[in-house]
Amino acid sequence: xxxxxxxxxxxxxxxxxxxxxxxxxxxxxxxxxxxxxxxxxxxxxxxxxxxxxxxxxxxxxxxxxxxxxxxxxxxxxxxxxxxxxxxxxxxxxxxxxxxxxxxxxxxxxxxxxxxxxxxxxxxxxxxxxxxxxxxxxxxxxxxxxxxxxxxxxxxxxxxxxxxxxxxxxxxxxxxxxxxxxxxxxxxxxxxxxxxxxxxxxxxxxxxxxxxxxxxxxxxxxxxxxxxxxxxxxxxxxxxxxxxxxxxxxxxxxxxxxxxxxxxxxxxxxxxxxxxxxxxxxxxxxxxxxxxxxxxxxxxxxxxxxxxxxxxxxxxxxxxxxxxxxxxxxxxxxxxxxxxxxxxxxx
Amino acid sequence: xxxxxxxxxxxxxxxxxxxxxxxxxxxxxxxxxxxxxxxxxxxxxxxxxxxxxxxxxxxxxxxxxxxxxxxxxxxxxxxxxxxxxxxxxxxxxxxxxxxxxxxxxxxxxxxxxxxxxxxxxxxxxxxxxxxxxxxxxxxxxxxxxxxxxxxxxxxxxxxxxxxxxxxxxxxxxxxxxxxxxxxxxxxxxxxxxxxxxxxxxxxxxxxxxxxxxxxxxxxxxxxxxxxxxxxxxxxxxxxxxxxxxxxxxxxxxxxxxxxxxxxxxxxxxxxxxxxxxxxxxxxxxxxxxxxxxxxxxxxxxxxxxxxxxxxxxxxxxxxxxxxxxxxxxxxxxxxxxxxxxxxxxx
DNA sequence: ATGAAAGCGCTAACAT
DNA sequence: ATGTTAGCGCTTTCAT
Numbered sequence: 234x235x236x237x238x239x240x241x242x243x244x245x246x247x248x249x250x251x252x253x254x255x256x257x258x259x260x261x262x263x264x265x266x267x268x269x270x271x272x273x274x275x276x277x278x279x280x281x282x283x284x285x286x287x288x289x290x291x292x293x294x295x296x297x298x299x300x301x302x303x304x305x306x307x308x309x310x311x312x313x314x315x316x317x318x319x320x321x322x323x324x325x326x327x328x329x330x331x332x333x334x335x336x337x338x339x340x341x342x343x344x345x346x347x348x349x350x351x352x353x354x355x356x357x358x359x360x361x362x363x364x365x366x367x368x369x370x371x372x373x374x375x376x377x378x379x380x381x382x383x384x385x386x387x388x389x390x391x392x393x394x395x396x397x398x399x400x401x402x403x404x405x406x407x408x409x410x411x412x413x414x415x416x417x418x419x420x421x422x423x424x425x426x427x428x429x430x431x432x433x434x435x436x437x438x439x440x441x442x443x444x445x446x447x448x449x450x451x452x453x454x455x456x457x458x459x460x461x462x463x464x465x466x467x468x469x470x471x472x473x474x475x476x477x478x479x480x481x482x483x484x485x486x487x488x489x490x491x492x493x494x495x496x497x498x499x500x501x502x503x504x505x506x507x508x509x510x511x512x513x514x515x516x517x518x519x520x521x522x523x524x525x526x527x528x529x530x531x532x533x534x535x536x537x538x539x540x541x542x543x544x545x546x547x548x549x550x551x552x553x554x555x556x557x558x559x560x561x562x563x564x565x566x567x568x569x570x571x572x573x574x575x576x577x578x579x
Numbered sequence: 580x581x582x583x584x585x586x587x588x589x590x591x592x593x594x595x596x597x598x599x600x601x602x603x604x605x606x607x608x609x610x611x612x613x614x615x616x617x618x619x620x621x622x623x624x625x626x627x628x629x630x631x632x633x634x635x636x637x638x639x640x641x642x643x644x645x646x647x648x649x650x651x652x653x654x655x656x657x658x659x660x661x662x663x664x665x666x667x668x669x670x671x672x673x674x675x676x677x678x679x680x681x682x683x684x685x686x687x688x689x690x691x692x693x694x695x696x697x698x699x700x701x702x703x704x705x706x707x708x709x710x711x712x713x714x715x716x717x718x719x720x721x722x723x724x725x726x727x728x729x730x731x732x733x734x735x736x737x738x739x740x741x742x743x744x745x746x747x748x749x750x751x752x753x754x755x756x757x758x759x760x761x762x763x764x765x766x767x768x769x770x771x772x773x774x775x776x777x778x779x780x781x782x783x784x785x786x787x788x789x790x791x792x793x794x795x796x797x798x799x800x801x802x803x804x805x806x807x808x809x810x811x812x813x814x815x816x817x818x819x820x821x822x823x824x825x826x827x828x829x830x831x832x833x834x835x836x837x838x839x840x841x842x843x844x845x846x847x848x849x850x851x852x853x854x855x856x857x858x859x860x861x862x863x864x865x866x867x868x869x870x871x872x873x874x875x876x877x878x879x880x881x882x883x884x885x886x887x888x889x890x891x892x893x894x895x896x897x898x899x900x901x902x903x904x905x906x907x908x909x910x911x912x913x914x915x916x917x918x919x920x921x922x923x924x925x
Numbered sequence: 926a927t928g929a930a931a932g933c934g935c936t937a938a939c940a941t
Numbered sequence: 942a943t944g945t946t947a948g949c950g951c952t953t954t955c956a957t
Binding site for chain 3: 245247257258261262263289290292293295296297298369524
Binding site: 256257258259262268269270271273293295296297298299481 | 942943944945946948950951952
C-alpha cells in the first residue's frame with residue numbers, strides 16, 4: 234500500500250531516451266561526445282539526463298568496450314619470507330607515489346585500485362585480478378630486483394609501467410631516477426664544503442638503486458682524492474641507519490661526512506652522531522636521499538638528494554595511459570634527474 | 580600467413596562449457612560454488628577451466644549481479660579553500676588506514692579504489708563515480724566536521740562507513756576512538772610522573788577529535804588540582820607544533836609538561852624544547868598522540884597515546900561488508916580505546 | 926542435478 | 942544525423 238523505500242532502480246539509457254523522445258544510440262552519442270549530434274537534440278537529451286538523474290552503468294559499458302576505465306597501483310614487497318608487510322603502505326614513499334598518481338589520474342576521472350603483492354600467492358592473485366578486467370593496466374612499484382611481478386605481468390600481456398628500472402633486458406616501460414648522478418651529487422657537495430673523510434650508509438644491495446647511488450658516490454669521492462670510502466649497508470630504516478652510523482663511527486673516528494642512501498637512515502645517523510657528542514654539520518656533515526618528510530622532520534633538517542617522486546609517479550601514469558591508447562607502440566622509459574636540496578645537515 | 584601476435588581473446592564461460600561438454604550454467608555453478616553439482620562433473624569442469632586458462636569477466640558478472648565487488652577508500656580533505664592536498668596521502672595516518680583496509684580486504688579478493696575528495700567538485704565526482712557502480716560502498720576517512728560528504732553519500736543511498744564520528748545525528752556507521760579518554764590518559768600519566776604544570780598543544784577545533792582530546796586532558800588536569808591548562812592550537816603539523824611550543828614557553832616559562840594532540844606536533848615541541856635548552860623529559864615531559872612513525876622517529880622517542888588505526892580501519896571494512904550483505908540492518912558503530920605507550924619523552 | 930533461454934545496460938556496426 | 946539491432950559474458954529463473 235505504501236511506497237516501498239527499497240532502492241528504486243536507477244534510470245538507464247532507455248529511460249533517458251524515452252524521456253527525450255530519441256533512441257538509445259543518440260543518448261549514448263551525446264554522453265560519449267561523439268560527432269554528428271544535432272545541437273538541438275543534444276540539448277533535449279542533456280535535459281532528459283538531468284531530469285532522470287541518469288548515471289551511466291560502468292559494468293555495462295566495460296562489458297562492451299572491454300575497458301575497465303581503471304588502473305591498478307600495485308605495491309610489490311620483498312616477497313618470500315613471511316614478512317607482514319605492514320610497512321609498505323606506511324612508507325612516506327608510497328604516499329608520494331599515490332599522490333602523484335591520484336593527482337594525475339583524477340582529472341581524467343579514473344581512480345587507482347590499490348593492490349599489495351608481497352607473497353607468491355598475492356602476486357598470482359594480482360595477475361588473476363587484472364586478467365579478469367579489474368583494471369586496464371598496472372602501475373607497479375617494485376624496487377626489489379628479485380621481484381618477478383614485472384615479468385609475470387609482461388607474460389600476462391598486461392600493460393604495465395614500473396617505478397624503478399626492472400632488472401634484466403625486459404621490454405617493459407618504466408620511470409626511474411638517475412641514481413648514480415644522485416650519489417655523485419652528494420659526494421661533490423660534501424667535498425665542496427670541505428669534507429675530507431667521506432663515509433656512506435648504503436641501502437640493501439638487492440635494490441639496484443642502492444648500488445647505483447653508492448657507485449656514483451664512490452666514483453666522485455675517488456675523483457676528489459678519496460679512493461676508499463668506508464661503507465655500511467642498512468635496510469632503509471631509521472634503526473638500520475643508527476646501526477650503520479655506530480659502526481662507521483667505531484671504525485672511523487675521524488670521519489667528517491656521511492652519505493645516507495635515504496632520509497630515514499640519515500635521520501638515524503644524525504641521532505647517533507648527536508648521542509656521540511658530534512655536532513651536525515660542524516663536526517660531521519650528513520646528506521640524505523629522497524627529500525622525504527623525514528628530511529624536514531629531522532633536526533638539524535637534512536640536506537638531501539631530492540627524488541621528484543610525485544612527478545615520476547605522474548609520468549608513470551601518463552606512460553601507462555599512452556600505452557593503453559596505442560598498444561602497438563613499444564615500451565618507453567623516462568629517467569629523472571636528482572637535485573640537491575640544501576638544508577642544515579651539510 | 581603467420582599467427583597474429585595480437586592479444587587473443589580470453590576464453591569465456593562458453594569455451595569452458597564446450598571443453599567440458601556441459602552447459603554454461605553448470606560451469607557458472609561450479610565457479611560460484613553453488614549447491615547441486617555432481618562431483619564428477621565438477622572435476623571435469625575444473626579441469627576444463629584449468630586447460631582453457633579461463634578467468635571470469637568482472638564486468639559481465641557485475642552487470643548481472645549489480646555488484647562491483649570493490650569498495651572505495653575515500654580520503655576527504657578540509658575542502659573549499661584551494662589547498663592543494665599534497666598532504667593527505669602522504670600523512671602516515673593514511674598509510675595506516677590503507678594498511679588496515681587492504682589487509683582485511685585482500686583475503687576476500689577485494690581491493691580498495693582510492694579516491695580523493697578535497698573540493699566540492701571532487702566530492703560530487705566521488706558520489707557520481709560510486710553511483711555508476713565503481714564500488715559497492717565507501718570507506719570514508721573524514722575528520723573535518725564541516726565535511727558534507729558523509730551526508731552526500733547517505734543521500735545517494737550509498738553504503739558508507741566513516742572513520743571518525745560524523746557531526747550531528749546522522750544515521751551513518753562509523754568507527755572512532757574514545758578521544759576524551761585519550762586526553763585523560765595523557766594527563767593522568769603526566770601527573771603520575773610528578774608533573775605539576777600541564778600545558779597542551781591542541782589540534783584544530785573544527786576537528787571533533789581535537790576538542791575531545793583536549794576536554795579529556797583538561798578534565799583530568801582539573802581533577803588533579805590544575806584547573807587551568809594553557810593551550811595553543813596547532814594544525815597537526817610539525818611546524819605548528821613548534822609554534823605552539825614557542826608560544827607556550829614564552830607565556831609559561833615554568834611549564835614542566837606538554838600534551839600534543841598528535842605526534843607530529845609533539846615532535847615539533849621536542850625540537851623547540853631542546854633548542855631552548857630544556858631537557859626532555861627531565862625538565863619538560865612530552866606526550867604525543869597517535870603512536871605514528873613520528874613518535875619513534877623523534878629523539879627522545881615520544882611517549883604517546885596510541886590509536887589502533889589499523890584495527891580501526893579493518894573494523895571499518897568489516898562494518899561495510901556487513902552492511903552490504905544485510906542492507907536492511909541499521910547503522911552501527913565501534914569505539915576503540917586508546918592506550919598509553921611509554922617511551923622516553925615522559 | 927543439468928540445460929535452455931532471458932536478459933543485465935551499454936556501444937558500435939549497419940542501415941536509413 | 943538518427944534509428945535499429947546485435948551482441949559483450951555472465952547469472953538466474955524456469956523447465957526438465
